[in-house]
Amino acid sequence: MNSSRVCAYCKKAGSLTREHIWPAGIIKRAKDINTSYLGKLEKFVDAELTIKDVCSACNNGPLSALDAYICDLFDAQFSRPAIRRQPRTFIYDYEVLLRWLLKISYNSARMNESDVEVLSRHVEFVLNGGELPTGIQVRLELIHSSPNPNWSPGSETVKEIPAISIRCARVDMPENPLPGATLRLVAIYGFYFWVVIAPPHVKASLLHEGLPGKLLPNNRSKLSLYATRGMLEFHASWALNPRASQSMRELRARRAR
């Protein structure tokens, strides 16, 4: 407990509680599905990490309501794998989803001390909702399982590497399609949400070129899309390796063929 600081959300002084970066409900669900083999393969890197600068009123009130929504989405949608070449419809409440994405990104940003300033501008919206912030895009990419190159008939390893990780990270854009923009990834199993925050002078509608995923319209509640990349392809690509701009170009070249 630390009463000398203010809550990262409501900015009030008071006793601060420990909050998980990831909702306990998501960690529990992910672990239930996880197996020992997949545990080795997919580390729950920030699953157990906590921060302790949130007051109990925020933590147990609006923030826990957002977590409950995301757990519902997990049960109804994220827990069902995306299948290669099969269309999939994602059903969502844009406002609640965006509030949650900003919340977990802000939590992770404070832990890693990056993007804190840009994300802290949206705490009011995270807590209370209301008018959608301008300059933010959410894009969704579905990731399907990949054949395991180490598998052979009779081997003990799994034949398919499923998309079952959870992660929340800042992503550096190798080709910098938008100077000054912040790109964050929130991945839950096969659902990869890319949150793009444009600088104040840039129109979010201009942000298409070079960004991953399909734009999640904020005036609809449904989006149909296909799983476009496999787990291995994704891991090999630029997103987790800021220096791998070459692989991004190669990916584009493959898609263009």
Ligand SMILES: [Zn+2]
């Ligand atoms: Zn608070």
